[in-house]
Structure formats: C-alpha cells, structure tokens
Amino acid sequence: MRSGARIGKHLGAAGDEHRKDAKILLRVTDWVRPYATPLAVSLGLLFVAGLLDLVGPWLTKIAIDQAIPHGDRALLAKVCLGYVGVLVATFLIGYVQYLLLIRTGQSIMHDLRTDLFGHLQRMGFSYFDRTPVGTTVSRVTSDVETLNELLTSGIVTIIADVVTLVGITIVLFWMNPGLAIISFAVLPFLVGASVFFRKKARDGFRATRERVAGMNTVMQETFSGIEVVKLFGREPTNDVLFEEQNAGCRDAWTDTVRAFSIFFPIVQFLLALALALILWNGGGRVIQGALTFGELVAFLQYVQRFFVPLRDLSEKYNVLQAAMAACERIFGILDRTPEEDFERQPDLGRVTRIAGEIEFENVSFRYREDEPVLENVSFRVHPGERVALVGATGAGKSTVLSLLLGFYRPTSGRILIDGQDLASLDPRTVRQRIGMVLQDVFLFSADVEWNVRMGDPSIGEDDFERSLSTSRAKAVVDRLPQGKAELLGERGRSLSVGQRQLLSFARALARDPDVLLLDEATSSVDAETEGLIQEALEELLRGRTSIVVAHRLSTVRDADRLLVFHQGRVAESGTHDELLARRGLYARLVELQFGTREEEAA
C-alpha cells in the first residue's frame, strides 16, 4: 500500500464540533463589541428593510380588493405610487444598511489583522525559527479575509432571512389563520429535507476537503521532488497516487452534486405544492366569501417570498464552515504567549546609554538539545574597544551577536552590559542603543529615507543627513532619480549589493548607537564601492565599542583584539600580529581566507 490511502484522516468527532463552533463565535465577539452601535443600526435597518419587503403584496391586495372592483382609478394610482415609494425606500435603506455593514465588517477585520500583526511583533525567535513564513502570512491575510465572510455573508444574511420568514408568518396568520396553516402544511417536509440535506452537504464537503488536501500533498511532493521523480522514472507511480485522490475528489463532488440536484427540485416542488394548496383551499374560501381575491393573491406572493431564503442555504453553510476553520487557525496564533512581551514586565531595567563594557560569563547556548553552538564562552570587551570575531563557518560567531541582542537566552552563563545582567534588562532598550549591520542587508519596500530611519520619527533631520554622508551612502542616494524619496522595490532589488551595504551602514549610524555590531558581508563588490565601504567602515567604528564578525583582512588588522572561535569555544585571542606569530589556528585561517588573495596580489 502506498501513502495515498494514508493521506488526511484527521478530522475529529462531529459531536464536539457544535460546542467548539459556539466557543469560537463567542471569542469573535471581543472584536465585534467596539462596533456594537453601527452594527445595531445596521441590524435595525435590516429589520426595517425586511418589513418594507412585506408591503408589496399588501398593496397588491388593496389594488385587487378595493381599487379594481370599484373602478377607483385614483386609489389604484395611489397604490402604485405607494408601491414605488416603498421600492425607493427599500433601495435606499438596503444600500445604506449594506454599506454600514460592510464598513463595520471591514473595520473589525482591520482591527483583528492589526492585533494579530501586533501579537506577532512580540513573538520571539522560537516562533519565527520554526514557523514557515507562508503559514503565518496566510493567517494574517487570507484567514482573516475568510472570517469577514462569516460576518457579512454568513451571520447577517441569516438574520435578514429570519426577519423575512418571521414577518411573513405573522402577516399570513393575521390575514387568515386557517389558510396560513394550510400554506405551512408543506413546512415539515421542507424542514425534514433541509436537515437531511444539511447532513449530506456536510459529509460531502468534508470528503472533498480531505481529497483536495490529499491532491495538494501529492502535487507538492511531486513538484518539489521533480528531479528525483524524473531520475527514477517515478511518473507512473505518481500517476496512480494522484489518480486515487483525483478520482476520490470527483466522486465526493458527484455525491454532493447529487444531493444538491435533488434538494433544489424538492424545494421548488414543495413551493408549487404550497401554491396549489392555497389556490385550491383559498379558492374555496373565496367562493364562500370567507376570503377576498386580494388576500388570496397576497397569500400566493408571500409564500413565494418565503421560499427565496431557502434557495442559497448550501452556499451559506459552506461559507460558515470555512470561516470557522479560519477562526480556529487565527486563535491558534493569538493563544501563543509572546516571548517578547516586555511592556508587561515592569521589573525589567531600562537602558538609556551603554558605556560599552560587555562581558560574556561562561555562556553556553544551543538551539537544539543535541547541537551545542557555544560552549562556555567568556570574554570581556572594554568601552571603546574594537573586537573582531574570526573562525570557520558555524563556529558560533554570529550567535554571539544574536545573544547580545537578546534574540535568544543563553542556555547557561550570563551576559553583562555595563555590569548589568542582560536577562534583567528590557532587551529592546538595549537594542535601541546598539547599531547592527547584518550580513544580508534587508531593505523594506518603502522609500530610501524610511529604510534609513527604519520609520523612527525620533531621528532628527540632521542625524539623518549626517548618517548618509558619514556612511558614504549619500553618493548612492544622490544618484537616484527621486533621491531619498526613491521607492525601493521588494527587498531593494533595484540597488546593487554594495549600494545596499552602504545604506545599511547609514541605517545603523542614524541613531548614533553606543555599541556597533557588524556581521561583515562576504560577497564581493566592485573596486569603487569597496573603497567607499572601507572608508565608511572606518567612520562607523571610530570611537565606538564594536564587535565585528570579520571577513576582511583590513578589518582584522585594525581590530584592537581578535577572538578566534572554534567549534563554539574561544580558541585563541590577541592582536593580529600576536596570533600570526603563534602559528596556530588563526594563522591557518588567515592563510585559508586571504591566502589566495595575497598570492594573486603578489
């Protein structure tokens, strides 16, 4: 047996579903509450519109019973004008009600989205490292969108339908209770058919969802592993796997189609049956004089309207189901306790300035239980000192920077900043005093100025301009057609690697940080830009406590002290010359990293 049959058998017992749905709806009300007034007005208008809907057949009745038999043209004209008046009123009220409702729904979604996004901003890396970006994106966007449907198409139309149904029932019983009972004789059958059909539809939709998920799994796997598929000639096997899901999907749909194709004619037939009953029984009453012609016609029209809401029942049900599932996924994120909820931890110290004394005290760290990244690392950086971290890939250098920024907590040991334990400080206040230049420059799709300020309004105009000139990014900006207002495309793809680096220097400088952390880029740039970068680096590091993950020979040469990392430990430390003289690990690293370059230069 291949995996096809195993795909997607995870749906829980149906019994708990109603209770769960109710619980979810209750939670949604938290976001609905602020809009209670417009929502109430909208519902009120909906109610009025529902009532106005009942006026039409009533006016017809007046025309038939009073105007026509007596040849009263004036009354007929009045009735028609009244009819038009009601129409216009229904139109206006209906439109206003719709807009109000849509506005409310959109506002609620806006709130929910921004709340969700805000919640994500407080999440720690334990979330970001483990959750695929695409998953989170669809929670914030498509799932919230689906929820909107629940509000605007689901719940509200159901309320509107109920208003119509109740209104018609009342009017019918008021006009003639006997005929009303006859009219509703078909109702039990209708309810029976609906209940039966609802169950069918639910089963059908569930089966198709499972199959669609199964097909997606097979497709995803095929396209992701297409090379292996081709190399090993797996196409026929995959054909069979896909066929199983595809045919299953078709059959599940066919079942659903069959259910629908029976349900609709049944509803339609029951309507005709009701009309025939009214005609036959009501006709008898008319002949006996117990009922007027107008009342009979009104009855016929009311009953026709009664059946309209039942027509798109299935669609509403589908929308409701999808919305519930989306809600559940959204709450799945909101229920995660955010790690970086620092506002709610008032006992954390707040840093306004960092003198620059940084100490790692026996720090060990691992992302996963069996993968030690740093082991018992201790070192101290003095104010104003320039320290370079060197070592092979994966030796733990970048992790040092991540820990210092409080992205992760050390597994054991302490990190001290100006003598204070980082764990007792609000890391965001620390981050605000640290300038960080990452290896891969990440630019946002906003203008250049926004990217340099990172949207921080507290950076003054002078600071901004100075950061541009000091970082040599000014030359880059001046060359752009729109200058600092130039919009950068996604990820700043319109700029070269070197230009992006200069901008990231400006970004770090704009806030005049006390400490600078720099993860040097390895990618090579053209000679001119390289010169600019060298100049900018010198400016960047001057007079600041700095820790640099170094990839350039000039950077290590100019550092006050080097820490050589090897397999998560500090293996050697000293100046460039001291370490070279020792002819140990560092000497080999230098030869490996810069050896060829020096050779070529020689």
Added chain:
Amino acid sequence: MLPWLRPYRTSIAAGAVGVLGTNLLSALGPWLLKGGIDSLRGDAAGRPVWHWALALVAAAAAEGFFRWLMRWRLIGVSRDVEYDLRRHLYEHLQRVPMRFFERFEVGDLMARVTNDLNSVRMFIGPGLMYTANTVLVLSFSIVLMLRISPELTVIALAPLPLVTVAVVFVMKHVHVRATRVQEGFAALTSRVRENLEGVRVVKAFAREDSQRQLFAEASHEYRERNLDLARVQRLFLPAMTLFTGTAMALVLWRGGLLVMEQRITLGSFVAFSGYLALLMWPMAALGWTLNLFQRGRASWFRLQELLAEPTEALDGAGSLPPGDGEIRFEHVTVERAGRKLLDDLDLTIPARQLVAVVGPTGSGKSTVARLLARLIEADQGTVSLDGLSVRDWDLVSLRRQLSFVPQEGFLFSETIAENVELGRPDATRAEIQGIADLAQLTTEIQAFQEGFDSLVGERGVTLSGGQRQRVTLARALIRQPRVIVFDDAFSNMDTRTEESILKRLPEVLGQVTVVLISHRLATIRRAERIVYLEDGRVVEDGTYEELLERAGAFARFVRRQRLLAEIEAGAANGARGDDEEEAA
C-alpha cells in the same frame, strides 16, 4: 475546450433536455395560476379550481424531474471535465523537461492546477447552465406573456433593458475596483512577508512599532479599497430589486386599469406579477455569469500556458542498448541566463573507471552529471554513452541505466523500504536489506519501531541528514546501473563510513563507471583519475600524483582543503585530521 466536452455528449444532451423542460415548465407556472384564479370568477365554461391546482402540482413535479436532470447532468459533467483536466495537467507536468521548473515556482503551479482549474469548471458548469436558463426562461415567458396581453408585456419588460445597462455599468466599475482590492491584498501580504523575512532587522533595531504602523497603513488602505468596491458592487442587488419592482408597479397600475376596463382578467394580472418574480433571478444571474465567463477565460489561458510546454519523449525512441558505461562529452556548451555553465567541454571517461570531478563552486561539476541524465540539455555539442548520443534514446531506458546521487536527495513521505524500492520496484526485501547493509543503515533501521516499514515523514524529516543521505544512496545503488554519479553524496557522513561504502561498491555493483564529485581529499584520492574543472572547462586531467606534481590549480585546491581540514579538526594544538594525514 470542445475536445474535453466531447466524451460527455450524452450527459450534456440529457442536461440540455433538462434545461429545456425546466424552463418551459417554470414559465408555465404563472399561466396555470392565472387559470386557477380566473376559474374562481365563476366562469361556468371554465374548469373547476382544483383542476388547476392539480395541474400546478403535476407541472411542478415534472419540472422537479427536469431540474434534477439538468443539475445532475450538467454540474456533474463539469466535475468530470475538471477531473479529466486535472489528471491531464498533473500527468503533463510530471513529464515536461526540467527547464520548465526553472520558470514556474511550485506555488504557482499548484495555484494554477487548483484555482484556475476551478474557475474553468465554474464556467463550464454553473456558468453555461445559468446562461442557458436565463435565455430560455426569458424566451418562454415572453411568448406566454404576449399571449395574455401584448400591451402589458411591453410595459412589464420596459425596465428590463435598464437591468442589462445596470449589469454592464456595475461590472465595468467593479472590475477596476476589484483589481485595486487585489493589489491592496497583495500589498498587505508583502508587508507581512517582509516583516517576517526581515524579522532580525526589525528586532535588532527595536522598530516593531514602525512595522505595526506600516502594516496598519496597508491594512487601512485595503479596507478603504474594499469599501470603495462595495459602494459599487453592493449597488447591484438593491438596484435589481428597484428595477424589477418598478416593472411590478407598472404592471400593477396599467394591469389594474386593464382589469377595470375588463380587457384582461384578474388572473392574467396575477400571472404577470408571477412572471416578473420568475424573471428577476435569471436577470441578476446574467451579470454573475458574465463574470464567471471572464474569469474562466483568463484561467483557461493560464492553463494553456502550462499545456503548451512539450513533454519529454519518455518512450518515443528505442530503448538504449546495454553497454559498458563509457561516457563522452564533445564540445559541450551549456548556457543559462547569459552565463556559460559549461564552455566547449571535452571529456571522456572510459568504461568501468573511477573518476573524480573536482573544482570550485560553480565550475560546472553538477552540470556534467545532470547532462548525462538529460535533466538539462546541451546547447551545443553531444553527450554520449557507449558511443550513442543520449538524445537519441528513450529517456526512461537512459535514466534506468544511470544512478545519480545528489547531496540533498529528496525523500518521499513513505516508508524507508518504499523509498529504497524507488530505485528498483521489483527488489525483494532481502535485496533491500543487502543494500541497506552496504549503505550502513541496518543498525539504525533496526532501532526504528517498524524497521524498514517506518514512515520517514515529509521530505524525510524524521531522519537525520546523514540517514537521509544513506537512504538516497541505497536507492541509487539498488538500481544496479552501468554508470553511477555521486554528487557530493557523502557530505553528511564521516570519512570512515564513506570509505567503507566505497570499498564495498564492486561487491554489489560489479565493475561500473563511477563519477565522484567531491571536495574531500580522501575521496578524491581513491579515484583512478582526476578531472579538475574551472569555469566550465577541464583545466587539469590526470592521476592524483601527476596533478600534485604539476603544482597547478589542483595542487592549490589540495592545499586549501588540507588547511580547512586542519582547522576543522582543531589545529589549535597542532593536531591534524587523521584521515587527511593518511591522504597527504
């Protein structure tokens, strides 16, 4: 689209009968109502009211049957066509050449096979069905209405062109605004995506607030655009009600006068209001189906774009005859995006030789391997196996005689045994165990609860990197190919494991041609011959000793590798990597 519908012509014909019957009978409804009401006026010559009531029920029953036939057949056909198309698409996409997958992302392909196919189906099923309904019910109703009263018909239908105008007007404005909503949604999505991908920058600069603000702006904009759309779109239904209502008011007024003048009966008057109620929904549906048609058309073209790519000739030409495994590249050039991956490469690997292909990243090593299996095609030159150009033969037979072991082998979410069987579906359990033993998997597999029948999870997540690599290896070895290519296939194993696997290879495979792509000195040293590539050309070619003596590119490469190995082995105390020492 017609060829896809042809197999279902019987169903479509039955559905068409259903459509015809349904609409004819539903147009008859108000007519029967009229008869019933008129009979109450004590018209002695007429039939009693219960006849009409019965006729109404009978007509409804018949209509129900036809409606069932219509929906069941036509919607059913749309699901069948969807199934056929999906199957065709999937099988097609499995068989298009690899270069196709450089142009289309997996997500895009999935979206087309699901969303676009759905739009096409919506057009074929509900789209065509409702369009036919609208046309027919309108025609039948007009005929019957004209028989009752031509004058009233004209008056009742006068507002209907307004409906069409409204539909066209709304659709036009809706389209522009809907596009803006979609763009707003895309902007919103990219804000979230950007925030998540740039989370390190956001956190490092503690700028979560600005991110919130940016997102709130995008979210607000999206809300406004939605409202803008709603203002037009939501005009539609109330407007429809207004127009049909106006028609109703006109009928009420003019019809009432006609009844007073005794030019029509009261029943006719009632029937007219019945017809207007009957026509309202189909007229509204017209706008909806127009939309379905537009979307279906755009989606159909997107699907055609996928189907336009010709498939690989999997079984067109003859089977590649067996041979010893001599590989020859003659003047082979491969270009991608203006860059030459291989540049006039000439290379011969004699049968049963063990050759190492070495070179810096991007020198074209993997391209050599991929050309051989025709995962990519040469732009110029020929690649041949035992003197026969690989292009001339059936792809399946070619690939069956090769094994290509990549660094990151893709595993399917099946059992370990099934993943190994992929190499040779008819392999016995004993053979699988033998190969697993060679790949040094046996002890670890025994530790799993279900042994060889343990599931490996999506892409093999339940296995470690080294285990995945060895399953991939077992899968390749069990094929018993005439040529085997290891593309950095031992990177997640220690050298001792690699050594013992390579040593035992001939036991299982016999003497086959082996191409080793590797950085490891110990691996490279095992080769009878070394080919050093740089920028898509062979720069050095010879035995290990010969090349070292030449003191050229390969010698420099060896020196760098040694340094790297020393550093990795912890050279702080001067200790050297044991196996590398052996190698040096």
